[in-house]
Amino acid sequence: MQKQKLYNTEIEASRIIYGCMNLGNNRNRPELNDEEMRREAVKSVNAALEHGINFFDHADIYGRGKSEEIFSDIWKAHPGLRDKIIMQSKCGIRFAGDPASGAPHRFDFTYEHITNSAEGSLKRLKTDYLDVLLLHRPDPLVRPEEVARAFDDLHKAGKVKYFGVSNHTAYQIDLLKKYVTQPLVVNQLELNLIHSDLINAGIITNQRKPETFIRGEGTLEYCRLNDITVQAWSPLALGEFNKEGSDLSNVISEIAGRRNVSSEAIVTAWLLKHPAKIQPVIGTRRPERIAAVCQADSIELTREEWYKLFIAGRGEDLP
Numbered sequence: 001m002q003k004q005k006l007y008n009t010e011i012e013a014s015r016i017i018y019g020c021m022n023l024g025n026n027r028n029r030p031e032l033n034d035e036e037m038r039r040e041a042v043k044s045v046n047a048a049l050e051h052g053i054n055f056f057d058h059a060d061i062y063g064r065g066k067s068e069e070i071f072s073d074i075w076k077a078h079p080g081l082r083d084k085i086i087m088q089s090k091c092g093i094r095f096a097g098d099p100a101s102g103a104p105h106r107f108d109f110t111y112e113h114i115t116n117s118a119e120g121s122l123k124r125l126k127t128d129y130l131d132v133l134l135l136h137r138p139d140p141l142v143r144p145e146e147v148a149r150a151f152d153d154l155h156k157a158g159k160v161k162y163f164g165v166s167n168h169t170a171y172q173i174d175l176l177k178k179y180v181t182q183p184l185v186v187n188q189l190e191l192n193l194i195h196s197d198l199i200n201a202g203i204i205t206n207q208r209k210p211e212t213f214i215r216g217e218g219t220l221e222y223c224r225l226n227d228i229t230v231q232a233w234s235p236l237a238l239g240e241f242n243k244e245g246s247d248l249s250n251v252i253s254e255i256a257g258r259r260n261v262s263s264e265a266i267v268t269a270w271l272l273k274h275p276a277k278i279q280p281v282i283g284t285r286r287p288e289r290i291a292a293v294c295q296a297d298s299i300e301l302t303r304e305e306w307y308k309l310f311i312a313g314r315g316e317d318l319p
């Protein structure tokens with residue numbers, strides 16, 4: 001797997017990230033018991049490692065803490081692994097009922113919540129430090145000076161090396177930067193062939209199309225201008241690209257067949273082709289699908305292929 005430097009850090013990151021949200025989660029498979037989920041998680045993480053993935057994405061809320069907790073089984077299987085991989089987690093989302101019944105699902109960027117959440121992640125992951133900590137979803141009540149203090153304290157204590165955000169617009173990042181002096185090195189955003197709004201926003205600007213609602217205009221360009229690495233969550237659109245008979249699945253199959261790689265590889269290569277050096281954060285638990293995705297590292301789509309996929313994914317021709 002090719003590596004790329006995370007801007008403003010010394011981190012040499014694999015181009016593809018393994019997302020741990022589905023580890024330890026038996027939402028659609030209630031028949032799996034805890035032990036089976038643990039074994040499955042170790043197999044998934046092993047498959048990612050075998051394919052050269054060295055970057056793992058977590059959040060305090062994944063599986064309500066279970067995903068981080070289960071991931072820590074990997075240290076027993078691979079002593080000495082911790083310093084060879086990059087561990088990222090997120091904070092800032094609180095579930096309904098936390099800390100007491102009646103509290104709504106909400107976002108929380110207070111000093112106490114950020115620092116407590118990071119401590120909780122360290123404990124569950126059984127590690128002394130996080131390489132990267134992200135703010136999960138923008139909190140309208142954010143006081144950037146509090147975020148700055150939390151980040152500085154976590155950094156000074158050696159608990160977090162680098163910081164970033166997720167699902168943030170350019171202005172929201174600028175607001176944080178008014179006080180936060182730690183560099184913000186990542187913005188993790190939803191981006192895939194079906195949900196390509198962040199790229200589409202730059203194309204439909206100035207079009208007279210009142211029915212088209214532009215979301216996130218300028219976010220990608222802002223990240224490129226400011227050396228913030230973009231990470232794409234749900235890069236495989238949960239498998240939706242495979243919908244039988246759709247234009248998109250036909251285009252993907254045609255290119256995959258010609259290049260002798262999987263459809264998953266084509267969908268992932270579409271993100272890797274973007275000059276922002278986007279890192280797809282993949283979420284499949286299946287070793288065979290992890291292998292299929294990682295074939296993307298060995299191909300580069302032509303501009304023609306990239307546009308063909310983009311047009312099929314957005315569902316209409318370009319202006």
Ligand SMILES: NC(=O)c1ccc[n+]([C@@H]2O[C@H](COP(=O)([O-])OP(=O)(O)OC[C@H]3O[C@@H](n4cnc5c(N)ncnc54)[C@H](OP(=O)(O)O)[C@@H]3O)[C@@H](O)[C@H]2O)c1
Binds near residue numbers: 021166188234281286
């Ligand atoms: N920052 C944020 O707000 C945010 C939000 C969501 C996710 N994330 C991060 O992004 C990671 C990936 O998210 P995701 O799981 O939604 O992404 P994804 O890689 O697009 O989707 C993977 C999911 O789709 C299923 N799937 C079904 N058919 C598939 C096919 N043909 N190809 C690929 N997958 C198929 C997989 O099931 P199988 O396991 O059976 O393959 C798996 O459950 C998460 O683990 C998390 O780290 C971040």
